[in-house]
Amino acid sequence: MPKPSDSDDTRIKRSTFLKGLIGLAIAGGTGKFLYDRYNTLAHVPVRLLGPSMxxxxxxxxxxxxxxxxxxxxxxxxxxxxxxxxxxxxxxxxxxxxxxxxxxxxxxxxKTGGNSASGENRVSAYPRGAHYIPLANAESTYVRMLFQELGIIETVDATGIATYNDLYLCHDPEERLFKDGSFQEGLVPNRGLRPEEKAEIERFFKVIVDYRNRRGSDGKPAFAIPLDLSSRDEEFLALDKMSMEQWLKQNNFSARPLLWYVDYCTRDDYGAKPADVSAWAGIHYFAGRRGRAANAEQNAVVTWPQGNGFVVQKLTEKLASHITxxxxxxxxxxxxxxxxxxxxxxxxxxxxxxxxxxxxxxxxxxxxxxxxxxxxxxxxxxxxxxxxxxYPPWMVANITLRSLPPARGIARAWDNVCYLSDSLGYVVATHQNISTRLSSPTVITYYYPLADRRPDNGRMALYRADPEDWKESIVEDLMRMHPTIDRYIESIELWPWGHGMVSxxxxxxxxxxxxxxxxxxxxxxxxxxxxxxxxxxxxxxxxxxxxxxxxxxxxx
Amino acid sequence: MTWALLITAFVISTCGLIYELIAGTVASYLLGDSVTQFSTIIGVYLFFMGVGSFLSKYVEKNIILTFVQVELLVGLVGGSSATILFFMFEYVENFRILLYSLVGIIGVLIGIEIPLLMRILKGQLEFKDLVSKVFTFDYVGALLASLVFPLVLVPYLGLVRSSFLFGIFNVLVAIWTLHLFRKEIPWLNSMRTIAFTLVVGLTLGFAFSEKLVKMAETTSYHEHIIYSKSSPYQRIVITGGKRFKLFLNGNLQFNSQDEYRYHEALIHPALGSLPEAKKVLILGGGDGMAAREILKYPQVESITLVDLDPALTNLFSKQKLFIELNQDSLNSPRVKVINKDAFVWLRHCKQKFDLVVVDFPDPSNFSLGKLYTDTFYRQVKKVVNPDSLVVIQSTSPYFARNSFWCVVSTLESVGFKTIPYHAYVPSFGDWGYIIAWEGGASDSAGFQFGHHYPSGLKYVSKDSVASMLDFPADMKPSVREVNKLNNQSLVHLFEAEWDEYAETF
The missing domain is CATH 3.50.50.60 (FAD/NAD(P)-binding domain)
Known part of the structure; x- marks a missing residue:
């Protein structure tokens, strides 16, 4: 077989050169067309707001x-x-x-503090705190306010409250994206080994036990507000160790459980279990004893603007006093x-x-x-x-044409991705009652910078370009929704240099x-x-x- | 030259494996049971690669030309394979035959490629080098494909676009080969033209694959589509010719052939018992059919129709075909159309109505499920008088009996008294409705049907209503739950019950 050889045309012919040039131009043009068509994210506007600095x-x-x-x-x-x-x-x-x-x-x-909220043409949305659990019996001020604002409608003779069901979080409340699909609830239950399952059950048994315990002073072991908790040394000793140490001491080592606890301490305290006291870590689970006549025990109340709802109501009452x-x-x-x-x-x-x-x-x-x-x-x-x-946080409100599809159970209010550094997102329009099947919405994405010291976190928070934040947030969300980039209309970033106390x-x-x-x-x-x-x-x-x-x- | 051809080996093996993975994934999406799909597809594919290798020995002349032709064919078939599979799923009687034929064809072509390539290279390398190098590149390509596919292609490009992309790569290999051997290939120009046409075609497919997928969606209606529109709220599709069907988001709302049964049964048992009814409220029902039935009662002075979607109410008040069907009810001076969310509108409503007709789509998802909750019915209660009636379409008591009785329990939980009944609508099956009323404490006698029907009804009569009230044992519930916003029992029941039927049929 004769070898093809270049020897007789080492000099590029003029026509070949021109053809090559045209070919390159066409390729370049097509490339640009395709890039623009598919890099939808580049056009998404991102605004950096946040508390005034x-x-x-x-x-x-x-x-x-x-x-x-x-x-x-x-x-x-x-x-x-x-x-x-x-x-x-x-x-x-x-x-x-x-x-x-x-x-x-x-x-x-605007008033609000950590319960700040915003609003655009699609919906009101939270920029910080976004729900309140059912009030415990001892949380008397909360119950008083709830009754005044109509969040609690009636209280029966035994003290059990009936909540306004428009405010109780609608079902489905929470879902977790794990192993390629959404499951119901945030406690991992898909693809667990039997021993992992058993450990998660044991953990919740310990929690329920703490929830029902009272100290020798007759006070609950974990109360809300926490100053009403028992001062028994047995419980207070928990404050001297970290949640991580406590887990180790009690032989909890299943990865799905450790992830769940890690998620919870980041969610409530913006910090990892190693940096959170075990007393606080357990309080998160064992403190809630609120009950309602018309909801399950772990229910919460929420609004499109999160706790901004309560802020607005209180602000209306105090309007003449506020500057x-x-x-x-x-x-x-x-x-x-x-x-x-x-x-x-x-x-x-x-x-x-x-x-x-x-x-x-x-x-x-x-x-x-x-x-x-x-x-x-x-x-x-x-x-x-x-x-x-006060650990730093990034809260992003993302306006979507509609909620993007995902595998697994239907969309919930709170949506979390297993092993993600973020806490996932809540859906502002979840409490709407509407005949429309898919409509524009706003999701609020929470990201505590819990993996570093707060000052370093604050530096990272402010130093990063909004465009970089946009990219990393969308990348994280794409684990749950691979096509979400095509649904995004705009992104609002709300960095909290000093977030909630930890x-x-x-x-x-x-x-x-x-x-x-x-x-x-x-x-x-x-x-x-x-x-x-x-x-x-x-x-x-x-x-x-x-x-x-x-x-x-x-x- | 040698290197160029070795890189070719690398590219074609990557492409080959990608097609295999695409076929496996599409099959798992469409047919389920991914283990079976993947293992059968891998088996069939490898077997046909063997067939291809066997056949390669019959290629004796023009090896390079054949190689180029095979590349072009792989590019065409493989590149469009995902699209073909998605599209044909609706049309083909036995999808598996199509699937395995396609996998087989690609397998044969890929199987021919490597032996041909080795023969092209044989003059340039020693045999042991040849075998070692070609297979090295082949296997490295396979590794790359198997990593890139799940990590990059599926999440970022999707299946349809990935397959077009790799089709393009195959054709580019052909073009490159044509260039390398331009001196010795016959029909060089025609081969080039074909190759460039293919590149353009596949690129267009890549760029517009989103539209292609959408087209594939609309093929799932069995009849000719005569109207389709995506409003901000829903997708409205009307199919048929003389007789037509309305679909909202793919769910059948009515069939013009038997909708009279559905709408007569919805309106007349209740309204025929209200000779004094003056004000009627319809929630949903933007097609105007329920309004048509209500307008048959001269005592009714006003009908307020609250339907979210102006696209739907406009269609049924302006288009000739639909006006004929609803007898121009939406343009009647007695009818007032309000395009608002029913729940939001109800909360601000200060009026009272003698009859409220609740005609929403079935509670097939959590958004719609909210419109069947105790909270919603409490709002309905605010707009009725003690002697008013409410009638609710509430899915099939045969296919979804617990769902049907869940609506009954929910109405009763907010203090309504209820009369459930059902009618046979051929397009839907046995369909359920509930009449509800508030009643006073003294209202112990219960509800009595008045049977004051207008003339000309084709389905509802005193006798037919009597038969609607009988619920045989197979329509009785096994559980009774109240549907609340914070438990959405109805949607959970509804999903479970209809899934059961989807599986049996």
Missing amino acids: DFGHMVRDGSLKLDPNAPVSKKVKVLIIGGGIAGLSAGWWLKKEGIEDFMLLELEG TDACVFHIESKADAVRTAYIDRKSRKTFLIEADHLIFACPRFILPRVLKQDASKKSIDLDYVKEVV PGLGYIWGDTRQKLLQDLDRIVFAHSDMSGISNFEESQYRGVEAAIKVKAQLS
């Missing part, structure tokens, strides 16, 4: 100063700083007690009053408020930045504040929290960091308790 950082740097001769703009009996659940609850309680002479200052343009866009930069505790200065973020004007009492309803790390100590007196040591950990080893029953619980002259504190567990019940409890304290001092 400009003023926050100005406060931190101390660049805002109060003119010593500034006149007092207003005098009130009580000033509340912070419009999250704690601050709003304090205001709610004061109003219930007939105290009208109070003011609430909120840094952002938004108010950046507090100066707090001075005098013998007869507390002087607070804030700058209006819009007009840039400074106001000075003199209050008989101050309820400080912000995360405590803010305090050293704003509290101006009297140089003539012995200064108060605020170093304990550094011990409080209960590290010894935090809940140790010294640091004791220091957080103490008042400072005329300043009373209200925030879930005083509990070490950040949820609606704790925040509300701290707010109401602060209001009760202030009321007692007023009269």
